[in-house]
Amino acid sequence: MNAELLEIRDHMARFPPFDELDDALLDKLASEVDVAYFKAGSMILEADREIHDLCYIRSGAVEIYRRNDELYNRLGEGDIFGHFNLLRNNRVRFPARAMEDTLIYYIPDSIFYRLCEQDDNFAEFVEVEKPRLQATVEAQHKRNDLMSTRVRKVISRLPLLIESDATARDAATRMTRENVSAALIVEPAEDASMAIYTGADGRQWALCGILTDADLRQRLVAEGLSPDESIATLHSGELITIQSDETVQEAMLSILRNNVQHLPILHRRRPVGLLHLSDIIRYETQSSLYLVGSILNQSSLRGLVSLKHEVQTAFERMVRDGSDSKVIGTALSAIGRSFARRILELAEEELGPPPVPYAFMVLGSMARDEQTLVTDQDNAMVLSNDYDPEQHGEYFKTLAKRASDGLAACGYAYCSGNIMATNDQWRQPQKIWRRYFTEWIDNPTSESLLHCNIFFDLDAVYGDERLVEELEDLIVNKAPLSERFLAAMARNALNRTPPLGFFRTFVMEKSGKENRSINIKRRGTAPMVDLIRIHALACGSRAQNSFDRLDDIAQTQLLTPNAVEKIRYALEFMSMARIWHHLYDVEAGRNPDNNIEPADVSNSERHNLKDAFQVLSNAQSFLQFRYPSPRG
Amino acid sequence: MLSLRNIANIEQPGWPEYMAGRAREARDERLKRFFEAGVPDPETPLKNVRLVALDLETTGMDVNRHAIVSIGMVPFTISRIQSGRSYYRVVRPRRLLREESVLIHHITHSEIASAPDLNNVLGELLEHLTGFLPVVHYHPIERRFLNESVKVRLGESLMFPMIDTMVLEARWQRQSFRARLNKWFGGQPQSIRLHESRERYNLPFYRGHHALTDALATAELLQAQVAHRFSPDTPVKKLWV
Structure with missing residues (x-):
C-alpha cells in the first residue's frame, strides 16, 4: 500500500529543482x-565507493571535497549533491562529510534519470553546462513576458476568514476592525467535497461563501433581522472565484461579467486574497512614468517633498510586476534625476540664471541607472572654464546647497563621504576636473582608486551636458592605455570578496568564520559592478550601466562570451535579491537596508545566491590574470 | 504512569524462548506465522537487524476505555529508512470517538466510518511486523493497545520485543550520573518526549500525531541515538525491552 x-x-x-x-x-x-x-x-559519501542515489x-x-581533500563546497538544507557522481559512472568523485548532524x-x-528525461527544468538544474542561476534568471524573464501581471500581485493582504456559525454582529465587528468591506465565510469540512483546503491550524476547511457590506445592508438591516442572527443565512452562497495565476485582465473581466464587487482569489483551493475593483484602479495609477510626469510639474519644493512616498509605491509596483533589475534601476534613476532637475530649475528661478554655464552631474548608481531604494546622493558640479571664484563663487555655492538640501528633503540622504556639489573640492571648473581625472589615472593611490569607483560612473542631469561629456571622453581615451592604472584598479577590486556559502542561520566566510548577516551590496553587487567597470574602462566603453557595459565588453576579447553571460546572470540575480530584500523591509514597515539575513532568504534564493557569489569570486580571480601589474 | 525504571525491567524473560512458546500454542494462523518467524538472536549486531518503526494513534491513554484509530509503520535499518515501503491504516474503533481526539489525529469522522475493523487488517499488519524488530517511542502504548485489541478479538495475546527510543533516552537523560546530579541540585529534568528528544540530535521539527509521521520520526531518532551513543556492532539485546 x-x-x-x-x-x-x-x-x-x-526547494529547487523539485519545487x-x-x-x-x-x-x-x-x-x-x-x-x-x-x-x-x-x-556521507566516501571516495570511489559506488553510489546509486542522489542525496x-x-x-x-x-x-563536499575534491579528491585531493581540498574543500569544494558547503551545502545546507534543501541542497542536493551526488549528481555529478551519478552522471559519471556511479563512482564517488566528490566525497561528502556531515558538518553538523x-x-x-x-x-x-x-528516479533521478527519469526526472532528467521527463522534466526539462530538472535536467537544466542538474546539468553542468547550464548553471541553475541562468535557468532562474531566464525563468523570471519568461514569467514576465508571458502575459501581463498575475492577479496575485495585486492583492495586498490575506482575506478575512469568518466561520459560518459567527453572528452578524461578530462578523461586522471583525470586518470593521480589519477595515475590509467583505469577508470569506468558511466552515469545518466534514466530507471530501470540492472546496476543501487545509488551514494553517492543520484542520480541513471548506470555503462556503462571501459576506459583503451590501449583504449586511440588504439581508440584515433592510429585512429588520437581529444582529445576533448567524451569518449562515446572510452570505451569498454562490461563489465566483479566480485562480491566483490568472491575469489582472481576466479578473477585471470576471468582475464586470458577473456584476460583483469582490472576487475571491484562490491558490488551488486555498483562499489567498479578496480582490476589489478599486485594487485594480489603484494598481493602474502607480506607474513610475506617471510619477516622473508629476515631479516635473511641481511648482515648489514642498510639492516635490510630498511626492517622496510615491517613489516607494512605484518601486513596490515594479518589483511585484516582475520587472528586471535594469528596468527598476533605470526607473528609480529617472525619478531621482527628475527630482534633481526640478529642484535646480526651481532654485534658478529664485536665484536668477547662472552667470556662467555649468553642469550638475550625478555619480555612482544614479549615473549607472542602477538606483535602488536605499541610496544617498552622490553629485558634483562641473563649471565652465570661464568661472571666476571671486565673481561667481557665491552663486554656485548657494545653488549647490539648494540642490543638496532639496534632494535630502525628497529622501536622498546626504552623502556620508561628502561626495556632493556642496563640497568645494567637487564644485570646480572643467579644467580642474581634467586635472583630477588625469592625475588619478596616471598616479593611482589608494584614495584616488576609491574616487575612480565613484566618479568614473558619471552623467549630467542638468545644465550644459557637454561639460560632462568631455570628461567622459578623457576617461575613454586615457584609461584603456594605462596598464598601471588598470592593474591598480584590479588589485583594489579584490578588497571586497563574496562569502563562500549561505546557510540557514549564518553566512560562511572564506576564512571559515560565520556571520549573522551579509551586506548584499558591499559583498555582492558593488564588487561585481566594480569589476565590470574595470573591463569597461579597459575596452573604452562609454556605457555607464553595468549591463550595457557588459554588452560592450562582449564585443572584445577581454572575457569569453560564456564568462560575460555568467556575470550578467549573477549580477541580475544579486540585484534582484537586494531589491526583494528592500521590498520586504518596506512592506514590514522597516527602513530598507542591504543586510540580508539568511533566515529571511527563500530557499531557491539561497541556492542561487551561492552560485552568484561563486561567479563573482571566479571573475575576481580572473581580474588579476587579465590586468597584471606591469613589470618594473 | 509507571516509573520508567520499572518499564525497563518488565518482560525480560528471554524473548526468543517466549516467541517459540507462543508459536507452538497460538491458535490463530496469522499469529502463529508471526511468532514462528521469531526474533533475531540477542547477540546480533544492530547493523544486521531489520527494524520497523511502529506508531499507533489512539483515542486516549487508557487501554480499558480507548482504542486504536490508526497505525503507521516504516521499515528501516540503522543506515537507511525505507520510507517508500511504509504502511498506514486507519481502523474503526469499537468505542466511540471523542471530539477532541479527532482534532489531534487529523482524521475525520467520515474517514473512520469507512475504515475496517482491526481484525480485518491484522493479517497485513502482522505481515509487516514479521521478521522485523519493532521500534517505538514509549512502548507501553503500543504493547498494551495491540495486546488488548487482539485479546478482545481473538482471545489470545500479542506481545513481542521492541526497542523503545524513549527508554533509551531516559537512560541518558534521567538515569545517568549527570542527570541525577542535576536532580539533586533541583534542576528540571530534560524532556524525553519524541519532539524534544529529536531536537537534542538536531533532527528537524515534524508535525506530530500522525501515526506515519511519528513512525518516521521514531526511526530517525533511533538512527541518531545509535550514531551518538552506540555502535553498529552493539548487540541488539542491549536495546530491546
Whole structure:
C-alpha cells in the first residue's frame, strides 16, 4: 500500500529543482526516498565507493571535497549533491562529510534519470553546462513576458476568514476592525467535497461563501433581522472565484461579467486574497512614468517633498510586476534625476540664471541607472572654464546647497563621504576636473582608486551636458592605455570578496568564520559592478550601466562570451535579491537596508545566491590574470 | 504512569524462548506465522537487524476505555529508512470517538466510518511486523493497545520485543550520573518526549500525531541515538525491552 509521508513531500516541494515538478512526479519521488541520519563529522559519501542515489539535505550541513581533500563546497538544507557522481559512472568523485548532524534523503538513481528525461527544468538544474542561476534568471524573464501581471500581485493582504456559525454582529465587528468591506465565510469540512483546503491550524476547511457590506445592508438591516442572527443565512452562497495565476485582465473581466464587487482569489483551493475593483484602479495609477510626469510639474519644493512616498509605491509596483533589475534601476534613476532637475530649475528661478554655464552631474548608481531604494546622493558640479571664484563663487555655492538640501528633503540622504556639489573640492571648473581625472589615472593611490569607483560612473542631469561629456571622453581615451592604472584598479577590486556559502542561520566566510548577516551590496553587487567597470574602462566603453557595459565588453576579447553571460546572470540575480530584500523591509514597515539575513532568504534564493557569489569570486580571480601589474 | 525504571525491567524473560512458546500454542494462523518467524538472536549486531518503526494513534491513554484509530509503520535499518515501503491504516474503533481526539489525529469522522475493523487488517499488519524488530517511542502504548485489541478479538495475546527510543533516552537523560546530579541540585529534568528528544540530535521539527509521521520520526531518532551513543556492532539485546 502506498502510504504518503507528507513531511518528505512538503519539504522537497519547497526547494529547487523539485519545487517546479508537477504533482505526479513529485508524489512518485517522495514515495521512494530513503532516509539516513549522519552525526556531525561522519562521512556521507566516501571516495570511489559506488553510489546509486542522489542525496538531498533535509536538515544539517554538508561539506563536499575534491579528491585531493581540498574543500569544494558547503551545502545546507534543501541542497542536493551526488549528481555529478551519478552522471559519471556511479563512482564517488566528490566525497561528502556531515558538518553538523545531518538528515539525508536518498533519491534512487532510477528516479533521478527519469526526472532528467521527463522534466526539462530538472535536467537544466542538474546539468553542468547550464548553471541553475541562468535557468532562474531566464525563468523570471519568461514569467514576465508571458502575459501581463498575475492577479496575485495585486492583492495586498490575506482575506478575512469568518466561520459560518459567527453572528452578524461578530462578523461586522471583525470586518470593521480589519477595515475590509467583505469577508470569506468558511466552515469545518466534514466530507471530501470540492472546496476543501487545509488551514494553517492543520484542520480541513471548506470555503462556503462571501459576506459583503451590501449583504449586511440588504439581508440584515433592510429585512429588520437581529444582529445576533448567524451569518449562515446572510452570505451569498454562490461563489465566483479566480485562480491566483490568472491575469489582472481576466479578473477585471470576471468582475464586470458577473456584476460583483469582490472576487475571491484562490491558490488551488486555498483562499489567498479578496480582490476589489478599486485594487485594480489603484494598481493602474502607480506607474513610475506617471510619477516622473508629476515631479516635473511641481511648482515648489514642498510639492516635490510630498511626492517622496510615491517613489516607494512605484518601486513596490515594479518589483511585484516582475520587472528586471535594469528596468527598476533605470526607473528609480529617472525619478531621482527628475527630482534633481526640478529642484535646480526651481532654485534658478529664485536665484536668477547662472552667470556662467555649468553642469550638475550625478555619480555612482544614479549615473549607472542602477538606483535602488536605499541610496544617498552622490553629485558634483562641473563649471565652465570661464568661472571666476571671486565673481561667481557665491552663486554656485548657494545653488549647490539648494540642490543638496532639496534632494535630502525628497529622501536622498546626504552623502556620508561628502561626495556632493556642496563640497568645494567637487564644485570646480572643467579644467580642474581634467586635472583630477588625469592625475588619478596616471598616479593611482589608494584614495584616488576609491574616487575612480565613484566618479568614473558619471552623467549630467542638468545644465550644459557637454561639460560632462568631455570628461567622459578623457576617461575613454586615457584609461584603456594605462596598464598601471588598470592593474591598480584590479588589485583594489579584490578588497571586497563574496562569502563562500549561505546557510540557514549564518553566512560562511572564506576564512571559515560565520556571520549573522551579509551586506548584499558591499559583498555582492558593488564588487561585481566594480569589476565590470574595470573591463569597461579597459575596452573604452562609454556605457555607464553595468549591463550595457557588459554588452560592450562582449564585443572584445577581454572575457569569453560564456564568462560575460555568467556575470550578467549573477549580477541580475544579486540585484534582484537586494531589491526583494528592500521590498520586504518596506512592506514590514522597516527602513530598507542591504543586510540580508539568511533566515529571511527563500530557499531557491539561497541556492542561487551561492552560485552568484561563486561567479563573482571566479571573475575576481580572473581580474588579476587579465590586468597584471606591469613589470618594473 | 509507571516509573520508567520499572518499564525497563518488565518482560525480560528471554524473548526468543517466549516467541517459540507462543508459536507452538497460538491458535490463530496469522499469529502463529508471526511468532514462528521469531526474533533475531540477542547477540546480533544492530547493523544486521531489520527494524520497523511502529506508531499507533489512539483515542486516549487508557487501554480499558480507548482504542486504536490508526497505525503507521516504516521499515528501516540503522543506515537507511525505507520510507517508500511504509504502511498506514486507519481502523474503526469499537468505542466511540471523542471530539477532541479527532482534532489531534487529523482524521475525520467520515474517514473512520469507512475504515475496517482491526481484525480485518491484522493479517497485513502482522505481515509487516514479521521478521522485523519493532521500534517505538514509549512502548507501553503500543504493547498494551495491540495486546488488548487482539485479546478482545481473538482471545489470545500479542506481545513481542521492541526497542523503545524513549527508554533509551531516559537512560541518558534521567538515569545517568549527570542527570541525577542535576536532580539533586533541583534542576528540571530534560524532556524525553519524541519532539524534544529529536531536537537534542538536531533532527528537524515534524508535525506530530500522525501515526506515519511519528513512525518516521521514531526511526530517525533511533538512527541518531545509535550514531551518538552506540555502535553498529552493539548487540541488539542491549536495546530491546
